[in-house]
Amino acid sequence: MKKLITTTLIAVLSLSAFGQEEDDGPVLSPTLLFDRKGEGKLVYLEAATDKAIRYRVNKVASSFEDARIATFKSIYVYDPDLFIEAKDLYETRKYEDALKKIKEVQTKYAPIAAIVDGPVAKANFLELECYRKLSNLKELDKALRAFDKGSLTSDIYQRQLQIYLLWDKLRNEEWNNLTQLAEEYADVKLTGEQRAQVAYCNGVALEKIQKPQEALFQYQIVITADGGASEVVAADAALRILGILQADPAVKEAKVAWDAEGEPQPLVGTIGLHEAAAVAKLYEMSLGGGKLLPSKYTYFLKYSVEQPDAAEEKPAPKEEKKEDK
Amino acid sequence: MRTRQHLYALLGAISVMFVTLSPKASAQEQQSLDGMQIGELVEGSLKLMQARNWAEALRWNNHLVKEYGDRAPSQFGPRFGSIYYRKGICEIQLKKWSEAMNSFETCYKEYHNNDPERKSSNKFDKLCLLYWGEAAVGAEQWDLALDQFKKFMNERKKTDKYDPGKLFINYALCYYNIGDLVKGNENFETVIKNKVKFKTSDASILAAFQALVEAVIEADQEQTLLDFIAKNRGAIIIEPFMMHQFAPLFMKMASDAINADMERAAMQLYQLIPSTEVAIMDTKEKLDAMGDLPRLRLGSSFLDKANLESRMEKLEEQKNGTKNLDIIRLAALAYLHEKHGNVRGAYSSYLQLEKYYANADRREDFLYNLVRTAFAVDVGDKALTFANRFIEDFPKSDKVKEVRRMMLTTLFANGEYETCIERGSAMIGDLKVGTLAHDMCLHVLGGSYYYTNQNEKAQPLLDQHVETYPESSYVIPTTYFQASNKYRLGFLEDAAKLLDGFLEKYPEPAENVYMPYALYDRGTIHFQLQEYDPALEVTQDRLIDKFPDCNILDQAFNLKGNILLSTEKEAEAETAYMRALEIAEARGNITAAAESLVNIVSLKVNQGEKDDVKLDEALPFVDKFWKSYSEGGEFYKNQMSLIQFPVLEKADRLQEALDHLERRITVRAKDPLARGLDTMLAVFTENFLKINDVKALKEKFLNFPGIGLGDKAARALMQISIIKVFENEAKAAQKEITKGVEGAENKLREANARVQVEFQNLKAEFQVKDLATSILLSVGDYLRTKTATPREAIPYYDEAINRKNNEQHLFPALSGRADIYGQSKNPADIAKGLEDFQRIYTEAEVPKLKEFALYRMTDLLLKKGDFQDAQAKAKAYLEEAGYRRYKPDVQLMLARAYDRQKMPNDAIKMYLNIWSANMGDIRVSAPAIIRFMEMQWDKNAPGKEGAPSDRQSAYQSGWRYIDLTRPLVDKMTSEELGMWQEVETLVKRYETNPEIKTMAEIQREKEANE
Secondary structure, eight states: OHHHHHHHHHHHHHHHGGGOSSOSSOOOEEEEEEETTSOEEEEEEEEEOSSEEEEESSTTOSSOEEEEGGGEEEEEEOOOHHHHHHHHHHHTTOHHHHHHHHHHHHHHTGGGTTSTTSHHHHHHHHHHHHHHHTTOHHHHHHHHHHOOTTSOOOHHHHHHHHHHHHHHHHHTTOHHHHHHHHHTTTTSOOOHHHHHHHHHHHHHHHHHTTOHHHHHHHHHHHHHHTTTOSHHHHHHHHHHHHHHHHHOHHHHHHHHHHHHSSSOOOHHHHHHHHHHHHHHHHIIIIITTTOOOOGGGGGGGGGOOOOTTSSSSOOOOOOOOOSOO | OOOOHHHHHHHHHHHHHHHHHSOOOOOOOOOOOTTOOHHHHHHHHHHHHHTTOHHHHHHHHHHHHHHHTTTHHHHTGGGGHHHHHHHHHHHHHTTOHHHHHHHHHHHHHHOOOOOTTOSSSOTTTTHHHHHHHHHHHHTTOHHHHHHHHHHHHHHOOTTOOOOHHHHHHHHHHHHHHTTOHHHHHHHHHHHHHTHHHHTOOHHHHHHHHHHHHHHHHHHTOHHHHHHHHHHHHHHHSOOHHHHGGGHHHHHHHHHHHHHTTOHHHHHHHHHTSOOHHHHHHHHHHHHHHHTTOSEEEETTEEEEHHHHHHHHHHHHHHHHSSOOHHHHHHHHHHHHHHHTTOHHHHHHHHHHHHHHOTTOTTHHHHHHHHHHHHHHHTOTHHHHHHHHHHHHHOTTOTTHHHHHHHHHHHHHHTTOHHHHHHHHHHHHTTSOTTSHHHHHHHHHHHHHHHHTTOHHHHHHHHHHHHHHOTTOTTHHHHHHHHHHHHHHTTOHHHHHHHHHHHHHHOOOTTTOTTHHHHHHHHHHHHHHTTOHHHHHIIIIIIIITTOTTOTTHHHHHHHHHHHHHHTTOHHHHHHHHHHHHHHHHHHTOHHHHHHHHHHHHHHHHHHHTTOTHHHHHHHHHHHHIIIIIGGGOHHHHHHHHHHTHHHHHHTTOHHHHHHHHHHHHHHHTTSTTOTTHHHHHHHHHHHHHHHSOHHHHHHHHHTOTTOOTTOHHHHHHHHHHHHHHHHHHHHHHHHHHHHTOTTHHHHHHHHHHHHHHHHHHHHHHSOGGGSOHHHHHHHHHHHHHHSSOGGGGHHHHHHHHHSSSOHHHHHHHHHHHHHHHHHOSOHHHHHHHHHHHHHHHHHOOOHHHHHHHHHHHHHHHHHHTOHHHHHHHHHHHHHOTTOOTTHHHHHHHHHHHHHHTTOHHHHHHHHHHHHHHSTTOHHHHHHHHHHHHHHHHHHOOOOOTTOOOHHHHHHHHHHHHHHHHGGGGGGOOHHHHHHHHHHHHHHHHHHTSTTOOOHHHHHHHHHHHO
16 A cells, blocks of 8 residues: 555656756655644655655655555645745735746645645635736636635635635626625625625626616725725725716716805715715725826815714724733 | 833743743742852753743842842852843843843943853853843833944854844834834835744734834824835735734724824725634634644744634634624724715725624614714615614614604605604604704604695694794705695695795705795695786796796696686696696606596586587597596596596496496595595486486495495485485476476475485484494585585584584584574574584684684674674684685675674775675675665765765776676676676666766766877
């Protein structure tokens, strides 16, 4: 049996040769192995299949050991620096750069790609997210098809994989299916980022099926669900809000009345006008992620008003002691 | 006051150093140190430090210094400096900054290393500079700290290992705190660039970041922070399991930024905080990775299993609990969005809070704000749903009143008037007059009563609102409701004044959306007061021409048609009705279309009396009504059912007309008061008998579809209809007797006998004691007004009057009975009638009833010959400002009272007033001018000062009256025509008198003079 494991691992190891022209030896990833009794040891992972791993007991060990994955309670591969760099680039919103770094991770750590929740699985997922953030839905679809959905176990990853279906509907312009699908999430507690995505896809679909007023509410969820941290959809949602309000006859009427000064302001249109002004301002402040407000919407800024009856108090969370300093 | 949070982070970093030296040691018990040797003390203190028992270690080190410090330089040499160094480390851990600085200073200044190899002497003599600087950071002595760090870098030996990441962070901290953001950023970014290489702890990075935020806020340089975040976002966002524990700190920073008006920075800070769910996922991953290990190094940090488990527990609590950071962030975002005018954004935030975080501590606030913003952005019924939820979940909240107020305005705007009445009535008593809430509630309540036609309840509320809140935002609608409601109550003149005032005060259509409605009401009032010219002017010029797009344009055309018809412009009236129909059909206004069709058919049926082709023309309109617009309202269905008979009869479809009316009777019969049923039954009976006999009618009434034994009012009225048939037969027989028709007497006898029998049947079948009070009234009224035997109604009225708890029916019953007595010639009956009317006048609260009673009392007193009392009552009536309905009649009564009391001057003056002011109303003007002419003639005073004599005046007045009213002859009833002809005869008679200069002569003289 050990021979079979070894043979498979050798095949996996050969994959890494392409990515390591400059390195003489195999890539060794620090890994914690816990056996069924819960006893752990630090090893250096060299290769893995879905059933077995090959590791060395220390970095300089000349020999390796093979073991069945089933014999371990858990395997934890430390995030390689390369992956951390990719993540930093992703968080810094440099998605193209992050993709390049992800490719490096995928190549360099290909021999251990089979590890569930391992660095390659995480890198693969990050790749999907980069394509989504870049609005490259075609590549997202391609990458998603190649993605092993069992390679990540966390609920949040799995939920995100489900949410990609909405993006797929968006790509295929299946608007009615998309709104129905989005409605299924109405009562599901998602993370703010996921809530923003669902609302964004739903908003676009509603807009396409000529329900701009309903779309407005969805776009407002996009820009508030995680405070605009989902900067791509938040920025686009903000612009879509402005587009809808710009085309709204009631808002146009309110604008004319406002410009005329002294004319009575129509209630509904004026609320929309102030909403547009606020979103334009928020776009400049934060939602636009540093981009300039398109010139066709800049006129909205002059209709900005601060609301005297905004929620009764400013947010002032108590200073709480951090845990575990 | 700056927070010291970042220092805690640094201390954490220092602690790591010792953790790497030794696994956790067990705490040693405090023991007496006296008598211990120095070696034992040094070794013990080191072990305590390795065990991170800082307080005890410090006690040991202090003991060393106390026992040996004074003589240490001479006794132990530089080596003793390490004791001060270790003492300083302990003091740093215990945040004894000043003491620590002193220890490191002593180590540096008094224990210079004199060993060139630096092996056996004080090997901390330079390293202590680094910690002296760190202690200075703790003591917030930034310049001193910088000096020490620089000194360390200058003097340090190669063997002095230090953590470059931490040193740069400390530099950054110092620079930020002395306001040098540029140098602070330089150092901070050095750490960030080398994060992996330096293995800088996340805690250190966040400490520096916090210092940066605080420095930015203090220096008011928001852009610096925004640029920094944009450039270094990836480095600041540390792993979620770690980041989340710093989330409160970020929340605090964001909050500080908002308070410093740095909202862009605040929004960026909020974005850096991961959601609780993500933090849970990450923490779980780390725990899984640790297996059973108590501690695990992860990059620059150490994971502590116990801590992680505790954090996981707290995160789970947070996720499902009330302190979820997402809650705080969403609430803060709601504030920011609404502050800038994005109310829908705020609504969306509160909606998410309610939907996903309904267990938040501040849910009451959040739900209230959700209600408030939902009403503001108009999300339809959802706002009411949230409001109801708020009231249900927080019934004792001080915001309940405000929520109810918001609900009320929305319910009113949605047209849910019954609910508004229910809720507004419950609220208004608790509201303080002069508050916005009372203003709104009064408006809504008055408006709701107005829209539901509860006009008597509406009026005082609307009057109060207009008087109390002249500056209210509801003043325009309320002022309109007030005027329109007055009209609905029948006070035409008062309503006219209010409407004129309203239109004058709010003349701008853009501001006053009620203007078309007010004009329509005003036009209607002019029409009802027979002021046709102004009616047409208002309807055409001010309403139709000025508001061609208003949504009552079809109704305006119907009104215009009615006005034109009243001024005998039938063709133009028809055009107006047709236009109304066209507009109503185009707009899908079923009610207005139904009204138009009823008007058109009614016009053509009237014309059909002279030209039956008109009946053929009416037929398509009848058919259109039943095909497309019969749902335009019960009123029009009833109207069409009654007026269409000639049309359908001519089209040989009489049975169809009967069927329509039959259905309407069935519906009407369900009304306990059976309003209008008498007329319907009369028309049905008349037309039914055209194709059936009386027996069939009786059979029909006995088995009338949809009318059961319980529909007593309807059944009683049917029985009376049959009586009426026989009464008519009796009348016809009477006429035949007069004409000498053979057998007529038998017919009369038979008819009278049937009347008696049917009355017996009525009384037998409908015992007064068994009938509901409302039915008693219906039967009584029918007998009184529709039959030849009105006195048969008295038992029904008596029963109704004598019943207890009959407030609703008392006055109509008294009025009916008094009317019957009043028609009698018997003074005793008249006295009874007077008594009933007096009771109504005294006890009734409704002005209309009081007015009627006073009018009838005047009439009866006059009839009774009590002229003085009649005069007093008439004057009382005419002096009451609101009484207008019977004014010309009462004026005539007053004139007659004067006349009969031989008060010719008063009588003549009053008669003159009557006929000159009401010339078109022949019913009163004709008798008035007759008596005026007669009395003037009899008075016979000569003319003086150019004025004609009394007789000439009598003649000329009569002549002018005849001349001006001649065009009305065709419209007059036979009674009116008789009186008018009496005037004409009188004029002719006076004309023959030689004293009189005829009008022809006067005309000729005038022409000659000209």
